[in-house]
Amino acid sequence: MKKFFLPFITLALIYSCGQEETSKEGLTLLKGGKYSGGTLRINEVEFFRNLYPLNVTDLISYNIANQIYEGLVKPSQTDLSIRPALAESWSKNEDATVWTFKIREGAKFHDDECFDGGDGRKVTANDFKWSFDNLCAASPHNQMYSLTFENRVKGAVEYYQSTKDKKPLEGGVSGVKVLDDYTLEITLNYPFAGFPNILASMPGTYLFPKEAYEKYGEVGMRTKAVGTGPFMLKTVKESEAVILEKNPNYWGKDADGNSLPYLHGIRISFIKDKKQEFLEFKKGDLDMVFGIPTENIKDILTGLKSAQENKPFQLQIIPAMGLFYLGYLHPAPPFNDTRVCLAFNYAIEREKIVNYVLQGDGIPAEYGVVPPAPTFINMGYDTSLIKGYKFNPNLAKQLLAQAGYPNGKNFPQITLQIYSGGGDRNALIAQSVQSMLNENLNLNINIETLPLAQHYDKIEAGNARFWLARWIADYPEPETFLTIFYSGHIPPSLSDRSYVNATRFKNAKYDSLFTLAIKEVSEKKRMELYRQADQIAVDESAIMPLYYVEHYRLLQNNVQNFDANGMEHRDMSVVYLAPEEETVTTQPQP
Numbered sequence: 001m002k003k004f005f006l007p008f009i010t011l012a013l014i015y016s017c018g019q020e021e022t023s024k025e026g027l028t029l030l031k032g033g034k035y036s037g038g039t040l041r042i043n044e045v046e047f048f049r050n051l052y053p054l055n056v057t058d059l060i061s062y063n064i065a066n067q068i069y070e071g072l073v074k075p076s077q078t079d080l081s082i083r084p085a086l087a088e089s090w091s092k093n094e095d096a097t098v099w100t101f102k103i104r105e106g107a108k109f110h111d112d113e114c115f116d117g118g119d120g121r122k123v124t125a126n127d128f129k130w131s132f133d134n135l136c137a138a139s140p141h142n143q144m145y146s147l148t149f150e151n152r153v154k155g156a157v158e159y160y161q162s163t164k165d166k167k168p169l170e171g172g173v174s175g176v177k178v179l180d181d182y183t184l185e186i187t188l189n190y191p192f193a194g195f196p197n198i199l200a201s202m203p204g205t206y207l208f209p210k211e212a213y214e215k216y217g218e219v220g221m222r223t224k225a226v227g228t229g230p231f232m233l234k235t236v237k238e239s240e241a242v243i244l245e246k247n248p249n250y251w252g253k254d255a256d257g258n259s260l261p262y263l264h265g266i267r268i269s270f271i272k273d274k275k276q277e278f279l280e281f282k283k284g285d286l287d288m289v290f291g292i293p294t295e296n297i298k299d300i301l302t303g304l305k306s307a308q309e310n311k312p313f314q315l316q317i318i319p320a321m322g323l324f325y326l327g328y329l330h331p332a333p334p335f336n337d338t339r340v341c342l343a344f345n346y347a348i349e350r351e352k353i354v355n356y357v358l359q360g361d362g363i364p365a366e367y368g369v370v371p372p373a374p375t376f377i378n379m380g381y382d383t384s385l386i387k388g389y390k391f392n393p394n395l396a397k398q399l400l401a402q403a404g405y406p407n408g409k410n411f412p413q414i415t416l417q418i419y420s421g422g423g424d425r426n427a428l429i430a431q432s433v434q435s436m437l438n439e440n441l442n443l444n445i446n447i448e449t450l451p452l453a454q455h456y457d458k459i460e461a462g463n464a465r466f467w468l469a470r471w472i473a474d475y476p477e478p479e480t481f482l483t484i485f486y487s488g489h490i491p492p493s494l495s496d497r498s499y500v501n502a503t504r505f506k507n508a509k510y511d512s513l514f515t516l517a518i519k520e521v522s523e524k525k526r527m528e529l530y531r532q533a534d535q536i537a538v539d540e541s542a543i544m545p546l547y548y549v550e551h552y553r554l555l556q557n558n559v560q561n562f563d564a565n566g567m568e569h570r571d572m573s574v575v576y577l578a579p580e581e582e583t584v585t586t587q588p589q590p
Contacts, residue, residue, distance in 0.1 A: 027579055032256035038577040039265040040559070042288045043277050045421035046452040047239050047270050052221040054135060054142045056203035057499055058456065059472055059568065064268065067244055067572050068110075069206035069227035072101050072128070072184075072199050077571040078563045080375065080476045082196045086123060086207060086228060087184075096191045096521065103128070103182040107251045109208075112226045114215040120249065123207065123228060125184040130210050132186075133172035138164035141218040143499045144204025146489050147474065149173070152195070154187040190519045197475035201569070230261040230573035242268040252573055262561075262576035272421060281313075281554060287577075289554040290568070294425050297359045297552070314555040316564040321373045321473030322549030323365065323481065326416070326433065327503045328541075329465045331494055334412055339403040341541035345389045347396035347440040348433060354547050357428050361552065365545030366390065368534035369485075370478045372548065373566050380527040381478050386535050388545070393440040400441055408442035415446040417467040419455035426468060429546065460497045462504070469502075470549070473567050478530040479518055485533075485542045486514050505542040 027035040048061040072087035087101040109120035136156045149156040154175025162169040175187040212226040225233040231244035244266040252260035274293040281289045328335035350364035368386035405411045418426045437443045458464045474480045489500035517529035
């Protein structure tokens, strides 16, 4: 299966550095040849779930919240390297257990009625102290604690328990200290050189003001977002649109001294049908499409390759840090028997799903849980050493018979739960899996389609037994995939919500390897421990991996500075629109 990346070079007409000119589209030329002004129009096929930073658990909510909020540091949109955000600099001690951050002076919260007079105030280290204490407080709306500070930051576990007991410890989290108004110190329980990756990418570490929390509450902050980021939340029309507007007080500037962001606004629509979304893009009513309808992929690629010049739009293809999989609820029958889970895995022909159902959009998941993304490979994570699942229907039948269901006899009725959105893709995947389980194991599986929010609500509540899901890396480290099988994330009761380890998979050897890995300073040793844990997840059939994700994006030719990366992290502060008459695209043939 041939894969290729089509880079585009956009050439803009550059004026003299000191000159400002306005185009017919209302765009103003800036120093360095960039433009300010205009509204970027994008679409999501499902409405966001929540913009409260501690309850941002899906990619759509993340893509919106990421423009409104900031943390101490942030990932580069180009290569995911760590860049300054509200911390202008930082340092660590020799063993990477004590981290010191210098807070940027002059950064302000968005203007909002939660402040006296409605004017956003300046950020200090005390705001981070309050926010990080809040991150470590027990709440049904806090889904980020276990992914960020739990067990990592000194005093986090003790403070969490004290808030759970309704007796918060005085002084908050002991490992988070304010040294002065603009200096914050964080002490970890163990050496962890990758700590900035957590701070850069996890929504739970975003800063928001205590005033907004007290005025709107955790529930109200689903749509009342007050941050420090380049854009402010202007309008939320449920299931229709979200409009962001430029933050006029944003601290950011580019290398030429131009104020960021360049865009005056972002409009996010919520057209659920991918075909309709693609038609709106072709008409010029959308500036970007993330993910191409399966049935259009070959035509789009053929059309772009045949056009020598004047490409109708830009195409970006990049291997992603993402995995589509089917999850099992391990404590519930029949998936409490590993042999059943393994039988399902060996009964599925992943290459056929990718080649015929997805039209080549993806890579068959025939290794482990961690995708073979270039970033992980460069870190020394050798995916090829992991023995994954090869299609083996005979072995699948043997395993099912050993579990007590020869030729599918007496197997309980199972429903595969999927979510709407993404065009027909999810339904086609589910139907393919349904057909293969029937053909190879003589099982009749039902399919149920739910809206995205309801889908994940049922999964997290333990009310789904077999489901379709995707996991996109939260930060560029294999841990972000392997943490979803760590039993420390499982709540005491099946009736309690389990966001991270939704399958409730539990294996003592896996836990031991995972715990050793996250504490290992040597990257080489850490990658080897992660690989061993990944192999156990495969051997014990923690999930049914289907395919590793590749990101396809379409951009109108006038959209500039919108680099693609394996996490689909979007920094809209650096994106700009160029006048149509000054946009020329060239493209080398693959």
